[in-house]
Amino acid sequence: ESVLISQQSHEEMMRVIRENNERKASGETCKLIVLSLALQPVLSLGNKFALSQREMVGKLCGFFKRLGVDLILDVGLAHCFTLLELESEFIERFRTGQQGGPLFSSECPGWICYAEKSHGDFILPNISRVKSPQQVMGTLVKTYLADKLSVHPSNVYHVTLMPCYDKKLEASRGDFYNEQLACRDVDCVITAVEVEVLLVNENVNLHTEREDTLDWPWDAQESRKQEDMIVVEGGSSGGYAHQVFLQTMRHLFPHLETIPSVEFKPLRNPDMKEFTFTHGDTTLRFCIANGFRNIQNLIQKLKRKKCLYDFIEIMACPAGCLNGGAQIRNEGAGTNSRETVLELETTLNGLKKQEPFQNETVHQLYTKWLGGRDTDKAKALLYTNYHNIPKNNIALNVKW
Template sequence: DYFVFRVNGCITSAESVLITQQSHEELCRVLNSNKVRSNQQKLVVVSVSPQSRASLAAKFQLTPLDAARKLTAFFKKLGVHSVFDTTFSRNFSLLESQREFVQRFRRQNEDKKALPMLASACPGWICYAEKTHGSFIIPYISTTKSPQQVMGSLIKGHFASQQHLTPDQIYHVTVMPCYDKKLEASRSDFFNPEYQTREVDCVITTGEVLRLLEQEGVALSDVAPAPLDTMFSSVSEEELLSHSGGGSGGYLEHIYKYAAKELFGIQVAEVQYKPLKNKDFQEASLEKDGKVLLQFALAYGFRNIQNLVQKLKRGRASYHYVEVMACPSGCLNGGGQIRAEGVSSKDFLQQVEKLYESVRTEVPELNPRIEELYEQWLGGTDSEKAGEMLRTQYHAVEKTNTGFNIKW
């Protein structure tokens, strides 16, 4: 869908430059510079998305844990100092999204655009929304940062202070399933003017990791594994942890369960989905005594997103929350993922999904490290710093033919 959005005028020439500035070649340049200028080294941190890890595991026929250990070893051999897992930062995104939804639900009578709350973790969708529907759609979009950008805040904020470094002394790279994550990292909202540095300096796709491996002449399966860095990783005794609810982060599922309990005192063990026109548009409803209490939906892919926006414009969207993702089948099928070879795309995607779902799930609320960081790093869940580090804003982009008047 990266290409779909580009065709529809959402990727401009100026943004294409931003994409080319963030590449595996750029990472190599920084690592080589570190070797030459040992007295002015940057601390290089790589944060890997679980979707990218699953794609690489499928490619090299590894378990997700083996892939994580071998990726850690590979990056460190290149000169990377720490390798983390963005599943960790997604805990913050899920918890913030849950709280934000309940706040919006409670004020829906005063604020007509409080609901439906629309997910904000997909930059392809955000790009389309800001440029095509601007001020109409923006109030509906969740203000919670994506896991990538929460990880950026965590690395350039808390981690930097723990290492007695300033944010500009760290070079932070993320491995993502999506090209549009490069645009997200380049937004001015995620730039620190005091230190003239971005929260995420460089985004490389899963496919670019594969090119890095090829460049070094190694297969991931042949790399000797290394212990995982556990400071900011969802690991327990060398066991990977993830979140339930699908390959796009499980936002719908977590918010649904939390809202059911918080708003109505109902404990939901498993969310039941009802497919509509296709598997990329599904609904989930919470009912009691014949009354619908919560109406949620997921809308994946450009066509379903367009239908959703049209429903909103006509006042016919009865949803309280929608998990919106630009790519059909969600993030596991992102434009930056590894493409199938020797098998059908459908079979390979199923393999990636199976590996992704094989990782044991954790509940964000029960992660003591997250609770600890809310207090130590942010000063509590309702603090001003928590708002600065975990929330963001959006901007209606004026339509232009030059492609350079972009408010990123």
């Protein structure tokens, strides 16, 4: 895993960018370099440099474009696809009574890796098969965007900015290597701490760095630019459970005048919460478990049939991705990230949100790219598989 992390680093990205710039200068065919930004590391960098989300995005776009990145995209678009598919998967399962247990969210690779190694038979059949936002973004870039721009996918170098190192392992899974196209969906993953190092190495003064905007090459019309990232309603810890609940209510009870507000009740600690809603004969039971201690306790309880849930959102990091292992901690905070996470949560709460189904581009892409909702193409491109890895089989653990 350490070899992989050194391959998938800001150093590797800089090497590819330098070589590409040399090819550009000598008129040779070069790669299209695409960087996709996730919200959490952008907020982390903004917190570090006392910049708002919009200012930080502007500075990052200016800096990376100056280095030689061709397009800078927002992972928020892919987040909308992940949420919409997860909602459909849950509603279908709940309506048809297929529950062999709760549906577990699958967007955290730390959790997936643990489930595959430790509880395969018990958990894997119940984990949502929907790809994480990072991997949906990878598929979007290497299929739809490469095709639209008439570039072979293997000539697109796709980098993502993510909150943790587990995302590097996720990008390297054999499931996300496209044999036909001979390339990965995501070629390199960098993190907030790596960008901080890069800014120092490149002697960047963010106050004088020119700003630029995100690219938006998705619409049928001419490409446009956008200044703000898409912030999905409920996009921090608990966001998946929150959104799945709202959408399930709309589907199961279309005549309800108001959807009840979702208030998760903390159980033994703030990283373990539940929410139950009953209407007529229907009861929906949702749970959020963050951090490995809570996850282990929850699984033991589920195995002993001591608790019953319909949907469980699981994140390996306490407080979720804002607290990812590669986010920047406040100076002097050491490993105590609580204060930093509270600051990031405050910033996130102040951002304007949207619900995934409100995004017009997502609707257009379902039609243009996937041929609609629930098509074979949508299933093939937006879903993935998991593998039961025997505990003592280290070789099978690493699939790249």
